[in-house]
Amino acid sequence: MARITLEHIRHAYSEKAKAAGDYALKEVHHEWEDGGAYALLGPSGCGKTTLLNIISGLLTPSDGRILFDGKDVTQLSTEERNIAQVFQFPVVYDTMTVFDNLAFPLRNRKVPEAEVEKRVNEILEMTDLAGMAKRRAQRLTADQKQKISLGRGLVRANVNAILFDEPLTVIDPHMKWVLRSQLKRLHRQSRFTMVYVTHDQTEALTFADKVVVMHDGQIVQIGTPAELFERPSHTFVGYFIGSPGMNIMPAAIDGATARVGDQSIVLSVAPALKGQGRIELGIRPEFIKLGREGMPVTINKVEDIGRQKIVRASFCGQPISIVLSEDDEIPADPKVAFEKQAIGIFADSWRVKNETAGREA
Amino acid sequence: MEKTWNNKAWFLVLPVLLLVAFSAVIPLMTVVNYSVQDTFGNNQFFWAGTDWFVEILTSPRFWDALWRNLIFSAVILAIEVPLGILIALNMPKHGLGVPVCLVLMALPLLIPWNVVGTIWQVFGRVDIGLLGYFLNSLGISYNYTQNPTHAWATVIVMDVWHWTSLVVLLCYAGLVSIPDAYYQAARIDGASRWSVFRYIQLPKMKRVLLIAVLLRFMDSFMIYTEPFVVTGGGPGNSTTFLSIDLVKMAIGQFDLGPAAAMSIIYFLIILLLSWVFYTVMTQSDAEQK
Numbered sequence: 001m002a003r004i005t006l007e008h009i010r011h012a013y014s015e016k017a018k019a020a021g022d023y024a025l026k027e028v029h030h031e032w033e034d035g036g037a038y039a040l041l042g043p044s045g046c047g048k049t050t051l052l053n054i055i056s057g058l059l060t061p062s063d064g065r066i067l068f069d070g071k072d073v074t075q076l077s078t079e080e081r082n083i084a085q086v087f088q089f090p091v092v093y094d095t096m097t098v099f100d101n102l103a104f105p106l107r108n109r110k111v112p113e114a115e116v117e118k119r120v121n122e123i124l125e126m127t128d129l130a131g132m133a134k135r136r137a138q139r140l141t142a143d144q145k146q147k148i149s150l151g152r153g154l155v156r157a158n159v160n161a162i163l164f165d166e167p168l169t170v171i172d173p174h175m176k177w178v179l180r181s182q183l184k185r186l187h188r189q190s191r192f193t194m195v196y197v198t199h200d201q202t203e204a205l206t207f208a209d210k211v212v213v214m215h216d217g218q219i220v221q222i223g224t225p226a227e228l229f230e231r232p233s234h235t236f237v238g239y240f241i242g243s244p245g246m247n248i249m250p251a252a253i254d255g256a257t258a259r260v261g262d263q264s265i266v267l268s269v270a271p272a273l274k275g276q277g278r279i280e281l282g283i284r285p286e287f288i289k290l291g292r293e294g295m296p297v298t299i300n301k302v303e304d305i306g307r308q309k310i311v312r313a314s315f316c317g318q319p320i321s322i323v324l325s326e327d328d329e330i331p332a333d334p335k336v337a338f339e340k341q342a343i344g345i346f347a348d349s350w351r352v353k354n355e356t357a358g359r360e361a
Numbered sequence: 362m363e364k365t366w367n368n369k370a371w372f373l374v375l376p377v378l379l380l381v382a383f384s385a386v387i388p389l390m391t392v393v394n395y396s397v398q399d400t401f402g403n404n405q406f407f408w409a410g411t412d413w414f415v416e417i418l419t420s421p422r423f424w425d426a427l428w429r430n431l432i433f434s435a436v437i438l439a440i441e442v443p444l445g446i447l448i449a450l451n452m453p454k455h456g457l458g459v460p461v462c463l464v465l466m467a468l469p470l471l472i473p474w475n476v477v478g479t480i481w482q483v484f485g486r487v488d489i490g491l492l493g494y495f496l497n498s499l500g501i502s503y504n505y506t507q508n509p510t511h512a513w514a515t516v517i518v519m520d521v522w523h524w525t526s527l528v529v530l531l532c533y534a535g536l537v538s539i540p541d542a543y544y545q546a547a548r549i550d551g552a553s554r555w556s557v558f559r560y561i562q563l564p565k566m567k568r569v570l571l572i573a574v575l576l577r578f579m580d581s582f583m584i585y586t587e588p589f590v591v592t593g594g595g596p597g598n599s600t601t602f603l604s605i606d607l608v609k610m611a612i613g614q615f616d617l618g619p620a621a622a623m624s625i626i627y628f629l630i631i632l633l634l635s636w637v638f639y640t641v642m643t644q645s646d647a648e649q650k
C-alpha cells in the first residue's frame with residue numbers, strides 16, 4: 001500500500017529519441033494516493049501499458065523518477081518494488097493445482113506454510129474458487145484462470161500496489177460484470193492501491209475512483225467519472241467517454257455568444273479566450289433537448305437501444321447525436337436547444353477553463 | 362448426419378495406397394517371405410518355418426548387438442536431451458543472434474550422414490586428423506581403430522555433435538511460444554530461475570520433448586551410416602550395432618533367411634519401445650490432470 005509519485009516520467013522505446021513524437025509516453029507528472037483505485041483509460045497505443053510497466057518496474061523510464069511513499073524506486077526491479085500485476089491473458093502454472101498456484105508467490109518468499117494456508121484459503125473464498133482448490137489449473141476456463149491470476153496478485157499481504165493490464169479482455173461479457181464487482185469489493189476490503197488499464201470506458205468508470213484518460217502518450221485528464229462526463233478537459237475525453245460521445249462542432253465566439261454555422265447560441269458566461277486558435281463547441285447528447293422550439297435540425301436516423309433512443313441528426317451541416325428517453329416523441333418539425341450549463345468551449349482541443357461554479361451571468 | 366456411400370472415393374486414396382504399398386507393405390512382406398524360407402539362389406526356396414527366428418533369438422551375436430545398441434541409445438539420450446535443453450534455454454530470443462544461432466544449429470543436420478562419418482573418421486585419425494593428433498600430442502594414446510573405448514567415445518561424441526541440434530531446435534520452438542507475460546508474472550511472483558524452468562518452461566516444452574526423445578531414440582536405435590564409415594563396426598565387434606550386424610549378415614554373408622528374421626525382430630523391438638516411450642510420456646501427462 002503506497003502513494004505513487006510519477007516525477008516527469010517520459011519513455012521512448014528507441015534509444016535516440018529527440019522529438020516529442022518519438023516518445024511513446026510524453027511527460028507524466030502526477031501523484032496517486034495510497035489506497036486509491038485508478039483506471040488508465042485510452043485507446044490502443046496511447047501509452048497506458050507503457051505507463052503501467054514503468055510503475056511495475058518491467059520498464060525503466062527514459063527520463064524521470066518514480067517514487068513509492070516518497071522513496072525512489074526507479075532503478076528497483078519488480079520484486080524489490082513489491083507490487084503485483086495481472087496481465088491481459090491469464091497466466092497460470094499449468095502443472096500446479098489451483099491452491100499451489102495461489103500459494104506460489106508466498107512460498108517463493110518463504111512465508112510459513114500455516115500462513116500460506118490461511119491466506120490462500122481467504123483468497124479462494126474471495127474469488128469463489130474454493131471448490132476447485134485441488135484441481136489442476138490447466139483444464140480450467142479462461143475466467144477461472146484469470147481469477148487465479150487475480151488471486152496471485154491479491155494473496156500477498158503487503159504489496160505496494162496491484163496493477164491490472166486489461167485483465168478482462170478474454171472474459172465472457174456476463175462474467176466481466178461479476179469479476180468487476182468482485183474486484184471492486186476486493187479493493188474495498190483490502191485498500192490496496194490499484195491501477196487498472198483498460199480501453200473500455202464502462203470498466204474504467206465502474207472500477208475506479210479516479211479515471212486517468214490517456215491520449216497519444218499523454219494524460220489528458222484525471223478525474224472522477226462524473227467530472228469526466230460533465231467537464232471533459234479535452235475534446236478527446238468528450239468523445240471517448242460517453243456513449244455516444246460528446247458532440248463537437250467548430251464554432252466562433254463573440255462575447256458570450258457562440259456561433260455555429262448560421263445559428264447563435266447564448267452561453268452562460270463569456271469564455272476567456274487567449275489569442276486565436278481552433279474553437280470548438282462541445283455538448284453531450286444527453287443535454288440536447290429535442291422539441292418544437294430552438295434551432296432547426298434534420299433527423300437522419302433513430303436508433304432504439306431499449307430504454308433510450310439515439311437520434312442521429314444534422315445541425316448546421318454538422319452530424320450530432322441526441323439521446324432521448326424511450327417515451328420522448330420526435331416532432332414532425334424538429335428543433336433543438338442546448339442546455340447552457342452543459343456547453344463546453346474548447347480552444348485547440350483543450351477546454352477553456354473559466355466557468356467557475358456560481359458565475360452564471 | 363446421413364452417410365453417403367460413393368465407391369468412387371476409393372480412387373482418391375488409390376495413389377497413396379499404391380505409394381505405401383510399393384514403399385512399405387510389399388518390401389515388408391518380401392522380408393516376411395524370406396524369413397520363413399531358405400534359399401540357395403536360383404529362385405529356389407525351401408520352407409524353414411520359425412527356424413531362423415529361433416536361430417537369431419538364441420545367438421549371442423544378436424543379443425550382444427542388441428545390448429550394445431540399447432546402451433548406445435541410452436547414453437546419447439542421456440547426453441543429448443539435457444544438453445539440448447540447456448543450449449535452447451541459453452539461445453537468444455531477440456535480435457541478430459537468433460538467425461545466427463539457428464543457422465549454426467541447423468548446420469550439422471544438413472550434412473549428409475556418410476559425410477558426417479567421413480568428417481569424424483578423418484578428424485579422429487592419429488596421423489592426419491586434428492583431434493587424433495592433438496590428443497596424442499597431449500600424451501593420450503587415443504586411437505579409435507584399436508581401442509574399443511575410444512571407438513565408443515568417438516561414435517558417441519559424433520552423434521552428440523550431429524544430433525543435439527535437433528533437440529535444441531525442437532526445444533527452442535517450444536520455448537519461443539511462451540508469451541512474455543509468463544516470465545513477467547514469474548518475476549512478480551518472485552520465482553527463482555529453477556522455478557521458472559520447472560513450472561513454466563518445462564511444461565511448455567513437454568510435447569516437443571516427447572517428439573525429440575522419440576525421434577532420437579528411433580534414429581539412434583537404427584544408427585548405421587556414421588559408425589559404419591568411422592569404425593566399420595570395430596575394433597572387433599565393439600561398435601557393431603544391430604543395423605551394422607544386419608547388413609553384415611544380409612549382404613556380407615548373404616544369409617537372407619536369418620537376416621530377414623532379424624529385420625522383423627528388430628522392427629518389432631523398435632515398435633514396442635517407441636510405444637512404451639510414447640505411452641509412458643503421455644500417461645504421466647494425463648495422470649496429473
